[in-house]
Amino acid sequence: MKRNLDFTKLFRKEHLNKWVALNPAQDFVVASGNSPRKVFKESQKKGVSNPVLTFVIEDYANFIT
Amino acid sequence: MKLQYTFWPSEYGAIPFPIVDLTLKNLASQKEFVNYKVLVDSGATSCVFHAGIGELIGLNIKLGEERPLRGVIAKAGKQYIHEIIMRIENQWDVKAKVGFSYDLRFPFGLLGQQEFFDLFRICFDLSKKTFEITPKLWAFQG
Numbered sequence: 001m002k003r004n005l006d007f008t009k010l011f012r013k014e015h016l017n018k019w020v021a022l023n024p025a026q027d028f029v030v031a032s033g034n035s036p037r038k039v040f041k042e043s044q045k046k047g048v049s050n051p052v053l054t055f056v057i058e059d060y061a062n063f064i065t
Numbered sequence: 066m067k068l069q070y071t072f073w074p075s076e077y078g079a080i081p082f083p084i085v086d087l088t089l090k091n092l093a094s095q096k097e098f099v100n101y102k103v104l105v106d107s108g109a110t111s112c113v114f115h116a117g118i119g120e121l122i123g124l125n126i127k128l129g130e131e132r133p134l135r136g137v138i139a140k141a142g143k144q145y146i147h148e149i150i151m152r153i154e155n156q157w158d159v160k161a162k163v164g165f166s167y168d169l170r171f172p173f174g175l176l177g178q179q180e181f182f183d184l185f186r187i188c189f190d191l192s193k194k195t196f197e198i199t200p201k202l203w204a205f206q207g
Contacts, residue, residue, distance in 0.1 A: 003086075004071075005069050005070075005072060006071070007070045007071060007074070007081070008073065008079045009074075010073045011074070019117070034100075035117050036115070036117040036118050036120070036121045037117065037120060037121050040099060040121055049187050049193050050100065051103070052086060052100040053099060053101050053102070053118065054101070054102040054172060054173065055115070055172040055173075057172050058074070059074070059075045059076055060073035060074060060075050060080045060082070060172065061075035061080050062074065062075075062122050064137050065104070065109055065136065065137075065171060065175060
């Protein structure tokens with residue numbers, strides 16, 4: 001399955017500062033919420049048993065790790 | 066394995082990150098697992114993931130060995146060490162001692178020097194927006 005590489009347009013305002021569960025192709029958000037557990041369970045309820053989780057912020061620039 | 070950078074939004078345009086899809090598995094149960102996006106980060110001394118991800122695979126986070134978590138800014142935090150299995154890009158399984166933190170203020174987990182860079186050779190090519198992960202053979206021989 002080809003995986004999405006461009007996440008610049010995927011997230012909407014309601015996803016900001018939340019965890020999201022992505023479908024395996026990572027081209028749409030299956031569920032969003034305040035904890036990994038919540039979005040994982042919701043994703044499973046929606047039939048996506050193997051989502052990919054990440055945390056969404058508005059601006060990914062200017063990080064130093 | 067050659068991978069492409071992924072692009073993330075910012076007010077300055079698309080930001081490329083060398084991101085890997087990691088499957089974290091509970092070592093004890095071998096059942097609970099989660100897929101999670103992590104940054105290949107040569108500046109991190111070890112691997113650190115969000116505590117909520119560890120909870121999801123059934124870890125009692127604060128039962129792990131407590132260690133400080135330091136960054137380049139003033140405030141430090143805590144991390145708790147647990148042994149798990151990391152499946153990297155659905156290709157390589159690594160039994161690893163990693164940190165889980167409630168203080169991680171970064172959208173991705175971090176794959177750092179210990180338990181990742183010591184097991185793989187990583188070649189970044191930002192101009193081509195690709196990076197390559199090559200396992201060090203000794204690490205994966207029976």
